[in-house]
Structure formats: structure tokens, C-alpha cells
Amino acid sequence: MKQILLFGAGKSATVFITYIINNAAKENWMLTIVDASQELALAKIGGSPHGRALSFDITDTEARNKVVSEADIVVSMLPAALHYQVATSCIKYKKHLLTASYVDDAIKEQENTLKENGILFLCEMGLDPGIDHMSAMQLIDDIHAAGGVVQSFKSHCGGLVAPESDNNPWHYKISWNPRNVVLAGKAGAHYLEEGKEIRLPYGQLFNTGNTVSVDGLGKLGWYANRDSLSYATLYGLETAHTFVRTTLRYVDFIDGWRKIVDLGLTDEADKIDTSNKTLAAIWQQLIPAAVIAHASPLFLQQLEHFGYHDSDTVLPAGNYTRADFLQLILETKLALSPGDKDMIVMLHEIDYTDNTGAAKHINSSLIVKGDNSLHTAMAKTVGLPLAIATKYILNGTIQLTGLHIPTIKEIYKPVLEALGKEGILFEETVS
Template sequence: MVRRVLVLGAGRVAGPCIAHLAKREDVEVHAADRDPSRLEALRFPRVVPRLCGDLSDPGSLVRELRPEVVVNLLPAPTMASVAHACLEARAHMVNASYIKDPLSRLDGAVREAGLLFLCEMGLDPGIDHMAACRTVGEIHRRGGKVAAFWSACGALPDRSSDTNPLGYKLSWSPRDLLGVCRREARFLRDGKETVLPGGEPFRHATLVEVEGLGWFEEYANADSLPYRERYGIPEVRDLYRCTLRYPGWSELVRYLLDLGWFEEGERDLRGRSLWDLTAERVGDAPQEGRKGAAARRLGCPVWAAALAVLEWLGVFSDAPCPLERGSLRDVLERVFLEKLSFLPGEQDLVVLQHRFAVEYPDGRKPETWVSTLVDRGTEGEETSIARTTGLPAAMGTELILEGLALRGVHAPVAPEVFVPALELLAARGLRFLETVLPGRKVPGR
């Protein structure tokens, strides 16, 4: 019997997912996208391309096809509508987005319908959850307690393709990138909750070394607190999840925030230059020059490296705004697209590392358990971020097709999900290096 799977979205992330599923002779993959060039690139057997002029209501296609599983790789705002359509069509769902309301409120209805909505099946979230839960289980099995948990993830250009002064290139949507730059962060420090308001994490960035790769900058990422319960570590005293970048990124973002470049109010931009928008915050600069005026406004020396990067971005230039109407954030998004895109043949890099400070109630000496995943894009083929995001979704779909009994709305923190999924990912080359070090070597805050 042929099993029907519908994949919504045929962009870069979808490629590895669809390619993996198409290898199964018992599966017919329907791939939906509004871009015909994306569909034409899917030259795999048993793949049915479906050109959709409007994916604002992807649920209509779900109701039409009534597949066994829907893999939703569209942006997060579509999750609720697709979920309701899956309920109506009695289809399981897999996605790579965080579980948030109203999706989380559907858990009872999904269970009652005998379905599984397996969410957060990407890299971060996704592989990070699965690897953390596996290690926590092993620590507890050996009689240990997790005193501290530190998790870092970064999607970056490989050093061989690090060709701009920011040390960053776009492996995901610039709109989403700029959006997360303004969210608050929460984490545990010595058992107490610490909150950094939106934009503040960049003022608390520190340096961290990843063995074999060198030094990175890290800053707190979103809300770490739910992971004490999710990962089954009620004993943890320090719990911190962060994002990795090459050094200098946080200072640049702080300056862009201070100069107003994340403002979202729409305005008329006709006849305005990039400097015109920057000058609204720094004022005229007839004597000290534009960089000097910005330095005065930001309280930094005119020779600061981040100011040179801002100059390279063009925010002190007379270049015309790329939009006739929009917000400063819309303009910055266009600037990032122009300046920070990967070129053909360039490689990206994914780094994911967990560190666990382990204590033993029986008096054994404390240890630090380290799990590290390093993956690079395949030059001229698929990017690492596409592979590490698309393959987990494919593995989740496979588990459902193979009879996974879990029901309801779930992240991949149950052993019946993460054990086989990590084995499948390892078979595709996504393996963690596991090391145990003496003493406590988890970065402190």
C-alpha cells in the first residue's frame, strides 16, 4: 500500500527531508510550494509537485489530499491553520517550529482523534532536545545528578566562507533573524531566575571556546526555564541556553538597536538615504563626520570595530532606501539580504554543544559531560542548516509511518522518539562526539 505524505514548503530545508522520504518505495510525497523553480529542483522518484499560487491557507490542500502525514515546513504563523486542517483530515503532523498557543491547546483534541503532532523536529529546536534527553537519561542511569546544564547552538558560515566583516551569513530568513534579536531571555543561575529584557542579551555576551573550532561569542537565547521539566532535571541549579556567533556580532546588534534600526513603524521612505535614517538618531555631523556623530551617540570611540562594520553595511552612506515604504527594520532586512547572503559554492557550519555539570550523591568526583555536533554544508549540494533541520522532520515522519504509538502534541523528548531518531540521524552522518572531563567545566554566568 502506498502511503501519502504532504510536505508544505519546498525551500532549501525541504530538500533533504523530501529526498530522504522519497527513498521509501511505499511512500508517495506530495510537495507543495508557490515557487515553480523550487518544485522543478525536486528531481526525486515518487515525488508529486503541487504548485500553489497561495499558501496563506495551506489547510485547503490538506483537506483535499487527506494524506497520512503532513510535514509543515512553512513559517511558524501557518502552524495553527495547518494543525486544524490535519485534525479535520485525520492526518498526523510533523513540523520544526516551537510548540506555542494555540497549537499547544489542541493536545486533548489530537489525542482524542488518535493522532500525533510531532513538533520541534529540526535542529534548534529538535536535535538539541533529543541529544540532551539522551544524555540526561544516561547520567541518571549512572546515579548522577545534573547540577548545571549549558547548551549552545550556532548556524554560521564555515571559516573558509567567512568573507565579510560581520562573520555572519544568512542561513535562514533575515526577518526571523531580526525578530529574535529583540526577544527577552530567561535562565537559571544558582537556582534563581534571571531575566534579560528584549535586546539586553547582547549586552551580556561572553566568549566560549569549542575544542577544535576556536572561540565564539555566546548570548542567552529565549526562555531556558521550561527545559528543567522537559528534560527531566528538577535538580538543576544552573540552566542556560545560548546562541553562538563569531566575536563582534553582539556589539554590532547593540549599536543597530541603539540607532533605531529595529523600529517597526511603517513610514514613507521615498527620497530617503540610509544616512538620513541613521541621522534621525545621531543628528547632523558637519564637523565630526558621520562616524564621529554615531560614535558620540553610541558612547564609543570612532575607531571601534563595530563602527567600521556599520560603515561597511552602508548605514552612514547616501545609498537610497531600497523600499518606498516600510519600517527601518524592513530596510535593514533588505540590507542584510544584499550584504550577508551565501554565494554559490560557499559552505555553512552548524555547531551544537551541550555541557552537563554532573555530581554524584555517593561521593564520586564531579564530572563534566560534553556532547558536540559539528556539521558542514556539502559544497554545491545542500547546506548544513538544511540538512540538520530537514532530516529530523523526515525521521519523525518515518517513525510515524513505522507505527509510533505516541499521541497528542509533543516535542521529541520521549525515548520512543529520540532514541530511534538519533540513530537514524547518525546513519546520515549527524553524530555527536561524547566526552567526559574531570571537574566542573560548564561556563558560568
């Protein structure tokens, strides 16, 4: 029996767990889940004899090493900062490791060790990063194979609320780690536009007014992701004059979030004493009256939704950073209700010349809606690529070793085919 070890049973892990449990009898798998909440992990296993739940501190090296040593493959869906703890155990016991997070410097430094020991670390194997890499590379490789040359590449992706569940002035609800939402964009952005390198600091990231139209949804706003240009070489697009990877949001969200950032409400330094203070009192402490006096009607509605005039809710005593406070607000005011549906939107825009020199344009789009607040589109599009890759590593379909992200055909071809059978399919138009 193959032993699959999962660290983390949070929001994005739900569909991964369901896929593994549903296929466990056929594939002869056993799933062990380690989470801070054993109760949560047990709930997601749902009484299946093919799963077990454990709970211990991830920094407990002895406990971590024990479960890793017993596994055939390890998947980490912990916060990104904790992956390296898992990675050290995987290297010690020569176990393959999968994550949905960006490759960090500490793991990059282990690349030679992984090759020498025949271990595969497959990172960026979720949605964004993950499905974005795979679907983009399939398009790019096909263009290159036919003798084409890519001039411009834009890749957009966002986790949004589905229109039928959109009932607040932010046009947003939380379907993944709320801390990541609070801190999104902190690293600024670096990308290429019409031959010019653009570097945007955090304070300017949400000021661009960039939009894109998506069939069936209309206009969405976007802001650039981190260091887009670090992927140009990986994608084989060093000569493109435009290369950018972005996050999608509804336009009103970006407008409001720009003001949140300008007001310093995502800062992680100074502490706020919340003892016996209402939400209204804290908001009035954080936002100068002059800002409110000149605020747009939309931003006033957004603040109202965040409890700006809430004199009934009293926060527990404690010292919060502004980012902590904002995270608390997001978790309570933008939570998915049980029947709510989230939505994933991905769009690749590629301009290229074909082998005759004719100019062509490809739009390749993906829209996925969740079933409810538990089986979300986010959980599906993060969890399924990880689960499918887990299956293909265990059965030998993927036989790579070393450090990889899913930009090569040996990974993206079988995984995209399997995702298509799960209903995750792109629609393409060429003009």
C-alpha cells in the same frame, strides 16, 4: 502508496525534500509540496516522478483541506505563525503533523483533541529546537539511569558561517529565515544561573559578554534563548542550580548586533519612506552622526559592509519599518555565495555527581558544515530530523499520539541513531 505533504519549500526544506525523494521508490512514498513559488518547489523536486508541486494561498481553506485530506502525514516548514492554519486541517481530517517550530499556545490548546482522535503532532523536530532536545535527553537519561544527579546544564547552538567562507566583519551569513535573524531575542530571556533566576529584557540580552570555547573554533559568544526554564521540568532537571539554553554567534557579531538593537534598528513600528533614497542616505537618516563619531573601528567596518557609504544603490519606493530595512540589508549583504559553506555548532555542558558522589563534567559537541549555499548545514540539521521522523511514523517505528516534542526515548533513540548514519554525530569528553 503513502502520501507525504510538505508545506514550504524554503531554505531549510532542501535536505528534507532530497531525503524523501531519494527514499521514495524504496519506501513507496509520494511527496506533494505546496509553496508560494511552484517554480521553487519544482526545482527542488528535480524532475523526480515521486514528487509534485502545487501553489496556492495557505489561507485558502478549501484548497488546504483538499491536499491535507489526501495525505497520510503532513509536514509544515512554513513560518511558525502559519502552522496553526495547517493544524486545523490536520485535526479536521485526523492527520499527523510535524514541524520544526516551538509549540505555540494555540496548538497546546488542542492537546486533548489530538489524544482523543489518535493524532500525533510532533513539534520542535528540527535543529534548535530538535536535535538539541534529543541529544541532551539522551545524556541526561543516561546520567539518571546510572544514579547520577545533574547540577548544571548549559546547551548552546548556533548557525554560523564556516571559517573557510568567513570573509566579512560580521562573521555571519544567512542560512535560514532572515526575518528570524532580525527579530531574534525580542522575547528576552529567562534562565537559572548558580541558583539565581535571571530575567533579561531584549535591550540587555546582547550585553552580557558570555563566551564559551569550542574545540577547533576557539571562543564563541552566546546569548540566552527565550524561557529556558520552561524546559527544566521536561528535562527532569528541576533541582539543577544552572539551566540555560543559548544561541551561539561569533563574538564580533554579538558586539555589533548589540549596537544595532540599541539604535532601534530592529523596531517594527515607525515607517521609513525610501522613495529615491540611496542606502547611504537611509543609513545616515537612521544613525545619528554622534554615534558614528564615537563608533568603534569594528562597528564602522560592519556598517560599511552594510552599505553605510553606498551612494549608488537606490531602494525601490515604499515604506519600510526599520526591521524591514534591516532584513533587506541582511538578505543582500550577508547572503551565502554559491560556493560558501555554513556551519552548525552545538555544545552541551553538563556538571553532575555520579552514584559515588564524585563530580563529573561532560562536553558533548556537534559541528556540521554545509556542502554549498543550497545544501547547507542548516537545511541538513533541520530537514533530516523531520524526514527521519516522517519515515518512522509512516513505518510504525514511532507510534505515539497526542502532542509531543522529541524529549522521550521512543522518539530520540531511533532518530539519533539514524542521524548518526547520516554523519550527524556528537563527540563527548568526560572529566
